[in-house]
Amino acid sequence: MTRIPSQCAVCRAWPAQRVCEECVRRFARPVPRCRRCAIHVLSGQPICGPCLLHPPTLSSCHAALDYAFPWSACIADFKFHDDPSWAGMLGQLMMQAPGVADAVQQADWVLPIPLSRHRLRERGYNQAALLAQQLTRDRLQPDLLWRLQDTPAQASLTRAQRLRNLRHSFALNPGQTPLLKDRRVLLIDDVMTTGATLHSAARVLRQAGGAREVHACVLARTPAPC
Secondary structure (H helix, E strand, O other): OOOOOOOOOOOOOOOOOOOOHHHHHOOOOOOOOOOOOOOEEOOOOOOHHHHHHOOOOOOOEEEEEEEOHHHHHHHHHHHOOOHHHHHHHHHHHHOOOHHHHHHHHHHHHHOOOOOOOHHHHHHHHHHHHHHHHOOOOOOOOOOEEOOOOOOOOOOOOOEEEEHHHHHOOEEEOOOOHHOOOOOEEEEEEEEEOHHHHHHHHHHHHHOOOOOOOOEEEEEEEEOOOO
């Protein structure tokens, strides 16, 4: 099939892929990240201080990018502007990020963070599920974890407030719950800010489903405030 040339969404070079190779090299360079929460750390520091003091529910977390220029605009197009065609390129960036391919290979099941039925009808697709499809097909379990309700806008909330909002938001498909017992599960999401969504989902998978380990891979991680 002949590829139709287009402009790079970042630098507007023509012709180019969705994001040109030069922009990928410039803006998607790997950086040292905490193994537990994917926040920036100093080189040689595997786990950040907060995760050492208060180990999170997730066994590990990997992120491909910072949620910052230019990726925040690309993700907004993907997520809010009815453009699911971003999934291929962004999924490829995820798979190339350190630790992601190994996490997918080692997982028994890969679960995208679900949308509520209302949000799914409104948007027409689940961006996390589209990303997960780029990472694997044979380990994918898109219907095992359910989202029961929408949560209020969370952008300005603290982590504790987000966790309260998310209480009772996730449940397991009762017909598939036995699949989780003593399994290694990998959660997929597009953006991680405080980690409240992923940790709430991980808690349900561990406590209600009996998962042995719950890991996560996200496309973008919000940097810690300076």
